[in-house]
Structures are given as C-alpha cells and as structure tokens.
Amino acid sequence: MANVTSYGGASMVTGSCHLVEIRSIKILIDCGMIQGELWQENYKPFGFNPSEIDYLILTHAHTDHIGRVPKLVKEGFRGEIIATEATLDIAYIMLLDSAVLLMEEYETQLRKALRRGDEALVQEPLYTKEHVEQVFAKKRRYAHYDEKIQIAPFLELSFHNAGHIMGSAYLSLFFKEESGEEKRVVFSGDLGSKNRLLLNQLTPLSRANTLFIESTYGDREHRPLKESIEEFKEVIVQTLQEGGNIVIPSFALERTQEILWLLHQMHQEGLLQNCHVFFRQPFSHRSNKNLS
Ligand SMILES: [Zn+2]
Numbered sequence: 001m002a003n004v005t006s007y008g009g010a011s012m013v014t015g016s017c018h019l020v021e022i023r024s025i026k027i028l029i030d031c032g033m034i035q036g037e038l039w040q041e042n043y044k045p046f047g048f049n050p051s052e053i054d055y056l057i058l059t060h061a062h063t064d065h066i067g068r069v070p071k072l073v074k075e076g077f078r079g080e081i082i083a084t085e086a087t088l089d090i091a092y093i094m095l096l097d098s099a100v101l102l103m104e105e106y107e108t109q110l111r112k113a114l115r116r117g118d119e120a121l122v123q124e125p126l127y128t129k130e131h132v133e134q135v136f137a138k139k140r141r142y143a144h145y146d147e148k149i150q151i152a153p154f155l156e157l158s159f160h161n162a163g164h165i166m167g168s169a170y171l172s173l174f175f176k177e178e179s180g181e182e183k184r185v186v187f188s189g190d191l192g193s194k195n196r197l198l199l200n201q202l203t204p205l206s207r208a209n210t211l212f213i214e215s216t217y218g219d220r221e222h223r224p225l226k227e228s229i230e231e232f233k234e235v236i237v238q239t240l241q242e243g244g245n246i247v248i249p250s251f252a253l254e255r256t257q258e259i260l261w262l263l264h265q266m267h268q269e270g271l272l273q274n275c276h277v278f279f280r281q282p283f284s285h286r287s288n289k290n291l292s
Contacts, residue, residue, distance in 0.1 A: 002175065002185055004212070007047045008034060013216055014064035015041070018187065019048055022155055022175050027055045029171065029187050033067020033098070042068060042126055051076035055151065058083035059189025060168035061090035062253060063098060070095060070127035073135050081140040082149065084159060086167025088140060090253070095132045102126055143169065146203065163192030163202030165254050172208070188213040195225050197258045232262060237271055 002022045008015030015034035020027045034041045050072050056079060058066055069081075069091070083091070102125040113119040143149060143159040150156050154176040159169035173185045186208040192199060205211075239246050250256045260279065266272050 001177065002173065002183070002210075004185075005048075008032060008068075014038075015068070016059075016065045016189075016214075017046070017068065018212070019053075020173065020185075022173070023152075023178075025055070025152055025155060026053050027057060027151075027157075027173075028053045028072075029057045030059055030065040030189070031056060031068045031072050032062070032064040035064055035067075042071070043123065046072070046075070049076070051078055053077055054079045056081045057157070057171060058087050058091065059171060059187070060162065060165055061087045061094055062165065062190065063094060065189065066091045066095065067098060068126075069135050070099065070131035073138065074127055074131045077138075079139075081135070081138055082143055082157075083140070084144070084167040084169055085142045087169070088136075088142070088167075090165075090167060092132070092136055094253070095135065096129060099125070099127060099129045099132050103128065145169065148174070160203040160205070161200060162189050163196060163199055164190045165192075166199065168192065170202070170205070183209045185210045186212065190214050190216070193222060193225075197225070197261055198254070229262065233266055233271065236266065240272075240275055 002020055004021075005019045006017065007019060008017035010018075014032060014036065015038075016030040016032040018029045020029060033039075046068075053072075056069070056072065056077065058069070058081065060066075081088070106122065106125045109122045110119060113122045141149065143157075145159055145161050148156045148158045156174045158172045158174070160172065162168040162170045168189060170189050170191065171187045173187075174182065175185075176182055184207065186205060188211070191214065192202055194201060236246055248259055250259055256279075263272065263277055267277075
C-alpha cells in the first residue's frame with residue numbers, strides 16, 4: 001500500500017509537496033514555495049522529518065515546486081534528488097535567484113527595523129545562497145523520459161514528458177504490494193496545454209491504478225494560442241506603424257524565449273521592417289556551467 005500525505009499544493013495552489021510512503025521508503029514529490037498571502041507558512045516546520053526522506057523527486061523547476069528545497073536541506077534532508085537534467089539545471093538558476101531576493105528582502109526589513117529599534121523581530125531569510133549550493137552538492141540522479149529507475153526490488157519510478165516547461169515531467173510509481181499485486185500510481189505535477197510554441201506535447205498516459213492530478217486551471221477555458229499570437233503580432237505591427245515603441249516585460253520562466261521566437265518569426269514574415277529589437281535580461285541568458 002502507498003500512503004500519500006500532502007504538505008502543500010492541496011487545498012492551496014502553491015507549495016506543492018507530497019510525501020509518498022511505500023513500505024519502508026519515503027519519497028517526497030516536489031518541495032515548492034508557498035506563494036501569495038500565505039507566504040509566512042514557508043517558515044513553519046514541514047510536518048515531517050526531512051532527515052527521514054530517502055528520495056526527493058522534482059517534477060519541474062517552477063518555484064512553487066522547488067522553492068523550499070534549500071529549506072529541506074537546511075533542516076536535515078540527506079537523501080538523493082532525482083529529476084531530469086533540465087529541471088536541475090533550471091532549478092539551480094531559479095533557487096540562486098530566489099536566495100538573492102530573500103536576502104534583499106531581509107536587508108530591506110532590517111534597515112527599516114534598525115530605524116525603529118526593533119531589529120530583533122526581523123526574520124532571517126528562509127535560506128541563503130550557501131543552502132542552495134548545499135542542495136546541488138547532494139547526491140542526485142538524472143531521470144530520462146520513459147526510462148524506469150529502480151529504487152528498491154519492489155519499487156520503480158519513471159518520468160514522462162509533461163509538456164509544461166523544459167524538463168517537466170509527470171511521474172509513475174510502479175510498486176509491488178506485499179501480496180505480489182503490481183500497482184501504478186501517477187503524479188501529474190503541472191501539465192502543459194496543447195500546442196505549445198517551443199515544447200513537445202505531453203506523453204499520453206495509458207493506465208494507472210491511482211492518479212493524482214493538478215487542477216489549477218481546471219475550471220477555465222483558455223483561448224486558443226493562435227488567437228493570442230495574432231493579437232500579439234497585431235499590437236506590435238500597429239504600434240510600429242504609429243511610430244511607437246514597445247516594451248515587453250517578461251517575468252515568467254521561458255516566456256522570453258517564446259517572445260523572441262515570435263519576434264524572429266515576425267522578422268522572417270517581413271513584419272518588423274526598420275525595427276530594432278533590444279534584449280535586456282541577464283537572467284534569461286545566463287548559462288549554468290556548474291552542473292555540466
Ligand atoms: Zn509549473
């Protein structure tokens with residue numbers, strides 16, 4: 001029997017963190033940051049003992065799925081991390097950036113508190129760059145899509161393309177009950193929508209005994225991507241025709257690549273005559289040499 005307990009990502013949108021216990025093995029699937037109004041919850045204890053976790057599986061490198069991993073390590077996690085190579089590469093960049101932001105916030109709060117004389121009340125950053133480095137000094141294993149990884153004689157797992165962001169995966173746990181019965185439990189992580197610009201579509205799932213599925217936007221109708229692209233192009237062409245300039249803020253992970261790809265396509269279609277494109281975003285072209 002597999003026991004599953006959610007410590008985030010259930011009854012809330014962010015902070016994805018699910019503990020799966022199969023016989024003696026404890027697997028944590030994602031360890032995300034809780035975002036928005038409940039942010040202070042990140043400081044609370046996990047609700048399980050991090051030193052007892054054998055494996056940490058990361059489905060993808062969005063902050064709401066990886067943002068508490070340095071805290072997990074800081075609080076005693078000694079197991080192995082398993083994820084796709086792309087997820088770990090992106091996670092390194094994301095978590096370092098997160099540590100910088102946490103430190104900046106801490107320093108701002110400290111300056112304000114010093115003026116008030118109540119600096120003792122300022123919370124330490126949730127984690128620092130050093131804790132992030134400790135994460136990537138841990139034992140880790142790269143998963144390849146649709147290849148089985150043996151965890152124990154009775155337990156295997158497999159990552160499949162989730163089509164959400166680069167390296168994203170949904171996860172199959174294959175295990176044998178003590179009775180010998182074979183089971184497959186699937187955790188979806190976040191799933192990509194159809195017709196992504198730069199990503200392959202997700203791998204269809206054929207069967208599962210139990211399926212845990214994310215449903216963040218399950219109640220919404222997304223308009224077709226084609227319509228959004230047409231509107232994007234229309235706005236740019238019209239603005240240029242009227243002699244204007246366009247500033248495109250791009251905060252979401254991978255959004256910059258998609259915008260650059262669309263602009264390239266527009267250039268090839270002759271829609272960007274006499275238009276200079278400036279790209280200013282150090283975070284988007286930083287490469288990760290440390291993990292190669
Ligand atoms: Zn995501």
